[in-house]
Amino acid sequence: MYSVEIYGRIRRAVLVEGKSERAVAREFGVARETVRKMLRYAVPPGYRRKEPPKRPKLxxxxxxxxxxxxxxxxxxxxxxxxxxxxxxxxxxxxxxxxxxxxxxxxxxxxxxxxxxMFVPLTHAAGTAQADFGEALVLVGGEERKAHYFAIDLPHSDDCFVRAFPAETTEAFLEGHVQAFAYFGGVPTTILYDNTKLAVARILGDGTRQKTRAFSELQSHYLFAEKFGRPAKGNDKGKVEGLDV
Structure with a gap:
């Protein structure tokens, strides 16, 4: 079974970069039918829910x-x-x-x-920078530390910020979904630091082994990722410098 990361790379090659199924099959060494299956599913079918989550109240x-x-x-x-x-x-x-x-x-x-469905692939939505930060907030008259997720679009100077109780995988994923809804589309490339929410480990040659949750997010929304240099927060100057 192919990994979620391979699903994402193949899906992006066809759906975003515009390569043919034949060319992608040859590039990745898989059958054309395998490519077609990957275009139908964002993650390997064996890991998909058999039924969508129930919403009993709705x-x-x-x-x-x-x-x-x-x-x-x-x-x-x-x-x-x-x-x-x-x-x-x-x-x-x-x-x-x-x-x-x-x-x-x-x-x-x-x-x-x-x-x-209508994000124009021929007109790049642009690059973005994403990060978690901390801020002191007043809750019921008491000062508390809050975690916030931010995605900044340097070109348009637009920014999405959402506070969460903790810096968790669930908050990381939900932050992306809400940001994309706010922007009305998905950036073509997003720059991150080497957060463990996205990077499981950095290999000896500098290659990032991404977490499964992040790979699934990418495979669904088809954006490319870039990672800053380890311990170099200034690589994301815009989002690092947010005043919240």
Missing amino acids: GPWLGVIDAILEDDKNHPKKQRHTAKRIFERLRAEHAYTGGYTIVKDYVRAATLRCRE
């Missing part, structure tokens, strides 16, 4: 939400539903009794999936 209303979002495609952007408006309609018209957050999260994810 499940009966997913079809309603999807129908609203599909109908919105026929209307100007300013006339489309916000997550809050969808939530209000679910409660008023469809006896929905759940919370707003789960509706907002689903709408955001569905909108991002739609946007991903």
